[in-house]
Amino acid sequence: MELFKKMAVFGVRPDIVSYGSIINGLCKDGLVDKTKEMFLEMKSGGIKPNVVVCTTLIYGCCFVRNLERAKGLFFEILDQAMINELYKKGKTEEANELLELMSQRGLQPNVVTFNVMTFFY
Incomplete structure (x- = not known):
């Protein structure tokens, strides 16, 4: 998450790959609520979720038994x-x-x- 914040400081706009990586890491840590925030932020930034991000979210929900x-x-x-x-x-x-x-x-x-x-x- 710190690296993600630093990207903004340096004016680097995250793309689908950077969002997908962050969402994947959050899911593996069981932080599904935080993944939802990132997902909504990604969509509001005009980045369309791809199959990898959607599959990662589904996996994350399964991981925490939701x-x-x-x-x-x-x-x-x-x-x-x-x-x-x-x-x-x-x-x-x-x-x-x-x-x-x-x-x-x-x-x-x-x-x-x-x-x-x-x-x-």
Whole structure:
């Protein structure tokens, strides 16, 4: 974490690799709450999470035995990807059904999904 703070001091903007490394280390130390902060900071900085970061977060939740959160992240990632592809393929009815299922599970679509919906709707 200290190195991460020093990056800011020297004007070096963290990228997906630096965030992923920090999140991985925090997960291995069992500091899942801190990983959530880093994840939100990363997203608010305009850095889109990749599969490595998402998988690391799921692993971290499993590591501290928060299986419900791990399962939620897993389904959120899969649902978002599936909805995006359905809209792109013109299958709006199926995408809307999956969107409704997500809502019933308490999951919210991300900005990318809303953008895809707006573009293809």
